[in-house]
Amino acid sequence: MSCEEPTTSPTPENNITVVSSDGKEFLLDLKLTEQSETLARLISNFEYDRTDVKKDPVPLGNITSAQMQKIIEWLQHHRYYPKWEQNDIHYSTSFTFETWVEEYLNIPNNEMFELLNAANYLNIPRLFSTICRIMASRITGKSAEQIRTVLNIKTDVKNDVYTGIPIQEDSSSSEDGMSEISLSPSPPPI
Amino acid sequence: MSPLPLLRLPFLPLKNIIQNWNIYEICEFAKVSKRTKNLVKLAVKKTAYIILNNLENFQIETTISESGGMSLWDTWLFKMKDISERDNTESEDYNESNRTHTFTLFSENPLLLFLETLKLLFEVFDCSIHSVYWNNWNSEDMRPVIDWMNGCDKLTTIRNVRFMLNVNNQMTLALFLETFQKKLGRQYHWYYGGVDIQRVDGKIGTVMWTHYVGSNEHEKIPKTLLKNSRKRNKNGLGMIVTWFSRREETRFKSQTRRK
Incomplete structure (x- = not known):
């Protein structure tokens, strides 16, 4: 699946700032945060989608700047994808992914482990499910x-x-x- | 490649990963350690219907279901073969037409492997044995399987048990009747009609025709079925029924009989 990715630069009205565990700040477009159920719920609770509400930086104590960078890359790529719906994943015998995903997740096991934990924490279902399937594929047939x-x-x-x-x-x-x-x-x- | 730190994951992602695997992969993961077996038990909440068979080799046919039904799902067939057959057998195969995944496992003791796989399936899944076809079993192999069935707390009923008797395996039915201690299910077959058969040595027996399987024991046999059966019988079936195997060519004259 490919989606058009128009370039948009975050403005103070349509973004929030998240702070990684090592203190680095990231400006996140609100559109991107829709993919993270954790961030979406937080934004909704604190009404950060309103322009007249002061937005404090959101500390993400479990996520390093490297992981955050990787996650933003994922969110950007899937910005215009339809909302994730969990398919019946059970007993699937094939594990095929689009080329971009293959390249994106061509990382060492320990990095993928950390990324999965981050996806779990931020509740990004598409990323979470994809990494789970990649990890599952490393056991299949063994x-x-x-x-x-x-x-x-x-x-x-x-x-x-x-x-x-x-x-x-x-x-x-x-x-x-x-x-x-x-x-x-x-x-x-x- | 660095080790995959799968077991350090929180349960939620681990459960998702486990649910991506097929039954064979789940079983292999469960065999890794006590902890992986416990994880699998927690992550996999599925019902498995099992059919046991012995067609050239010991077989466990498993159908997994989440909804309670079993017709629309793939079948996972475990075949246990002697290790000497390893070289000329594919270990994994998928037949698209009947949606059957076949896994051939090899061991110096296929019966032991059969029993251990059965035990593992019962530990990991919510299992029930739907059918056992004892057709090609010998008494020696049957005994440990029946012993396991008798000792398995999770196994209460076997719905369907079949024997095909011939001169070589009459003892298997006797052994089963003597030793099997669990309940047998009811299939609700309606028998309405049959034939008396006479062997060349003069012995007469009755073969009952099973024309229909009812959905429950209270369901009545449809009148049209009875009518058609009687009509067929009236036309006279002067048939010859081949008893045992064709090779023996032991033929029996038969005459129709209304029941």
Whole structure:
């Protein structure tokens, strides 16, 4: 899908400022924030879509400037896309993406992990779903043993009944603790 | 490529990722560790209808449904083969016409693999066994499967059980009747008509024709069906029914009989 992307420069009336965890400010067009349910709800709650309301910068404590830059790139590209609707993703056997998305997400696993957490926090469903599908595609067709390699799981527990290969407890460095980002995104504090 | 830190994700994205996988991938992920198995149990809330078969190899046919029905969904077929067959078998196949995905798994002990896969499916999904076709099973292989069925708390009823008896496998029905402890479902077949058959050694048996399957046990047989059946019988079926296999060429004379 391709959409025309007319160039528009944010003006104080139609934008808000978000501040990343490392203190960098980003000017965001209100049109772009519609793709983020977290930001859209925040803007609605504080009536930032009104021109007569003073807009304070919105701190995004869980998102670094690099991640924010990447997210803005995504929002810009999908600016004129129709509203995201979740299709029936279950049991899909093919994982195909448009070229732009393939290139956009051609990043190391750890960066994609951070980007997914950010998409989850900001509640950007199209980005969230796309990264989930990309991550899912990295497991497809793999055996349990191959998945252990991909996930870097090391500690043995018992032998696999099928193959005799050790089943490993997930205690590797890649699994130490869950992400600190909350499950249910809520508007960041003002 | 750096490791994929999948298990450090919050549950919501992890659930979304898991739901992108097919049943085979979900099972493989569940086999990785206790934690992945628990995650899969939380993320996958689906009903799986299972049909067990043994056509040249042990087979588990699985249909996943979220709505309670099972007709419009793809079928996932697990075939368990001996490891010696690995070289000349594709491990994965999809048949578009009947929407069946086939996964061939290899093991030195296909029966054990069959049982372990069955156990895993029951752990991960909300499973029920719809049918078991014991046609080609031998008693030795049946016994551990029936033992598992008897011990499986999640399995209460098997809706449909079929045997095709011949001189070589009469013991399987006896074994099943003696050892199976769970309930059997009802198919609500209407039998209305049949034929008496006489073997060459003089023994007579009755073969009942199943012409219709009712939707419930209280539904009456439609009169038109009965009428048509009687009309057919009146015309005389002087038929010959081949018993056992064609190879044996053991033929039986038959005569129609109104029930």
